[in-house]
Amino acid sequence: MTRSFKELTTEQFESFAQTHPAGSYLQTAAQSRLLARRGWQTSLVGLVEENQVVAAAVLAWIPVRMGNMFQIDGGMLIDFSDQDLVAAFVDGVMAFAKEHRGLFLRIMPNAIYRRFDDEGQQIGNTESTVIDALTRIGFEHTPATKGWTTNSSPSWQYVKPLQPILDAQDTTKALRASFGKDGKYYLKKTDQFGIKVRRLEKADLPDFKALTQDTANRLNYHDKDLDFYQTVFDEYGDDAYFVFAEMNFPAYIKGQQQARDHLAEVVANLDARIAEKPNYKKLKRQRAEYADQHKQHEKRITQAKMAHEQAGKDVVTIAGALFLATANEMIYLYSGTYDEYKNFYGPYAVQEYAFEQALKRQIPHYNFYGISGVFDGSDGVLGFKQGFSGHAEEKVGSFVRPINGPKYAIYHFLKKILARG
Template sequence: MKFGEISESEYNEFEKNHPLGIFLQTVNQYHVLNERNWDAKLVALRNDNNQIIAAAVLGSRKLHIGRLYEVTGGPVMNYNDQAVVKTFADEMAKFCRQHGGLILRWIPNLHQAKFDDHGNVLETMNQAAKNNLELAEFQYNEPQKVENGHYSKVALSYEFIKRLNGLNAATLEKSYSKDAQYSVKKAKEFGVTIRKIPYAELEEFHKYTTATAERRGFKDKPLDYYQKSFKAFKDDDKFLFAELDLKQYVILQENEVKTLADRRQQLVEKSEQHLSKHRAAQARELEDQIQHHKKRIVRANKLITRFGQKPVLAGSMFSVQPQEITYLFSFMNDEFRDFFGPYLIQDYMMKLAVERHIPQYNFYGVAGDFSGQDGVLRFKQSFIGNTYEVLGTYTRVVKPITYRFVRLLKRIIGH
């Protein structure tokens, strides 16, 4: 087996067709890393027939002493093949050592457990992969706890995934929970629309994601991350806004008021001056509905005064891969919560996945809190899927003597 750097075209062909391919291990992400002051390389392992059998976007950045080398979401390979894992690890460690590396970190795109909505383990998996990583001299790093909405700085510990196999455009919505079906239906009735935004609107997108991050107590990505991702991933990234034309919404509500008022009037006229108890109840119900729609009109006009005719209700960023669509970042403007914009965005992207025969939809990070208090998890669960615990982060020290010296120095100076 032979290790070395490879071309973008070779790498892209391998990653796009491998079952463990992920946006974090794409040529596009390689460009994003280099644009954001990482030093990224495309490396691979070939068999004796010169076929690529393992590959990785290997990024590095400076530490106080030496460099950290990291493969986030990879490497892309068969982790059950002990010889491949060991050889790729040894050769990559050698490469890192030759280029000033101190630590090599792998964060594989694998899961170790599958859970139901109540936190019960349904299945354990990839135990052979864990063993092979340890045999390749990697040490498992315990994940940092999630506190106040902050995920581990290194990697997520849990993610929520919906399998799309066997679903089509006609059956997809029926696969959601009743709550999600209702929310999608209401968003459509209200006239909510989904729009893919251009590069010029990323500043507005970032303004909203930053506000959401501050409200929920976590740190947003900087604007340049979104801008560089947009340029590098092109159509493989989707930035979407859910919007509502409030003037059209008012017209819809006014039409409903007129329709209901006509029905109520017909009911009264048919009763010839005398309403039975049943018809009286019907008339009261129609009047309640009329008042409900009138309240919506009043509220909508106030929202127009504050936010303009066509406000942004919510927005999200997605990555589209042959293996999966990944839901990455999002925001919701609280004033428009009851227009259900986030539900329609998810429905829009899942329909795209089904249309393109993409087998799974990754809602990405959740905290692993099954107490019922995690609103983010409840939202994702409403589309029906499972929570998975990721395999985790594995670290191999490539310069042990220097590493021990650095640790000793940190203890001495108290850092």
């Protein structure tokens, strides 16, 4: 059997990566191009047996002190249960990296260590195949950590399988039915409010950046720059979904007025019936309930008119997000919400739109991406995602192996000294 490690063409890599069960947006030719435009050097590499690709990865590297750091984020795409295959692939990467001043190799596999329900209870067995395969050939393992990171793919994520919905006769009904109580409730509200979701053009990206920056400022985190979003748009093409949820004030106010007027008629009819049967408690309870709903619509109308006047335009953006599609999954990456419009529940409409696009493309997996890994109720992001009914996953963590041992020892020592300082 002839086995060789080599750089792959885009066509070779994509035909393999798009059908691999561990494939993600991080292991695509588009991601390789995006990294290259962001200052990294990249190569599509793989193991080939009898003219067939049997393992592959987007390999990226960037200068650090004393050499280059090599990285495989979200990969490699390989059968980790085949120890000989893993060793052969890593040997190929190491040899390639040595030729390019490699200092160390870091791998963050797209592999799940444990799964959890919404209460934080483990589901199924622990999966240690990847950890065993890499530590056996000299990698130092760092387990997944709880909390948030913007430096690499998250250690914890929230996901939802879509195959049961794809198998249903009516996918639209099955999708809504699959959501949790909160998801159903708030999506019903967005229906009532007339919230519309629009896919953006490249010319809309400065507005998208304004939304995400506003959210980042409010929540105190670092947002991606406009050039990043434009690069994603260019490199991912039809697989990148930049979307806005929008509110049409005149249409919303009209709908609220119609609902208010209908409730006024209902209350008037109940008043007439109560006059005839003043001791009928059930009618009085119904009257109080409908009267309260009437007040709520009056309140929304007043608030919307004020917001309309402040906005100075009929249609406003209330929320938005970026999603990326692959053959395996639809992934939710970046988003924003204008705080003054949070009561219109735009993020729920945005999520349902992305689910619908995934179903149209027959994508079997939906990835809400990062969560903190804390299940005590303090993670509001997790709480939002739980409204759509999925489960949490803890990844296997990261793995580091020196390429130039002596230099890496010095580099590691200097990092520790600088960290103490």
